[in-house]
Amino acid sequence: MARPALLLSLAVLLSGCGGSAPPVEDLPTGVLHIETGSGPIQLEVSIADTPESRQRGLMGVEEMDGDTGMVFLEEQPVQQAFWMKDTLIPLSIAFWDEEGTIQAILDMEPCREDPCRLYDPGVTWIGAVEVNQGFFAEHEVRVGDGIILDR
Numbered sequence: 001m002a003r004p005a006l007l008l009s010l011a012v013l014l015s016g017c018g019g020s021a022p023p024v025e026d027l028p029t030g031v032l033h034i035e036t037g038s039g040p041i042q043l044e045v046s047i048a049d050t051p052e053s054r055q056r057g058l059m060g061v062e063e064m065d066g067d068t069g070m071v072f073l074e075e076q077p078v079q080q081a082f083w084m085k086d087t088l089i090p091l092s093i094a095f096w097d098e099e100g101t102i103q104a105i106l107d108m109e110p111c112r113e114d115p116c117r118l119y120d121p122g123v124t125w126i127g128a129v130e131v132n133q134g135f136f137a138e139h140e141v142r143v144g145d146g147i148i149l150d151r
Contacts, residue, residue, distance in 0.1 A: 090133035
């Protein structure tokens with residue numbers, strides 16, 4: 001009888017050890033909270049807040065855990081497009097404004113050769129988050145939902 005109890009204790013202990021790590025280890029990290037009509041969602045994120053880290057983005061990343069992503073922060077609101085040069089995985093991206101409201105959501109495809117398509121949200125934004133393609137649709141994230149980033 002002691003053996004099943006030991007196995008159960010080990011399973012409980014190990015279940016707390018499998019947390020997801022943000023996709024890029026050498027960047028600051030945080031937790032992104034999205035308030036949707038169907039409830040809150042939380043993502044572990046790497047934060048690209050310098051020109052160099054924003055330019056590199058997720059280039060070369062081969063896979064991401066389902067509950068992770070990368071946040072791109074600008075110091076001032078911008079009207080700027082993204083591209084997927086040397087990005088290996090399909091991504092979805094949501095753009096938010098200074099009030100923390102999602103203004104646009106796009107799906108993006110990998111690109112390995114120039115010229116690469118530009119993905120323009122057509123809105124002014126201060127933050128954007130990239131996740132595995134389909135994440136926003138699966139979790140019913142919509143334009144108008146709220147975003148809070150804890151750093």
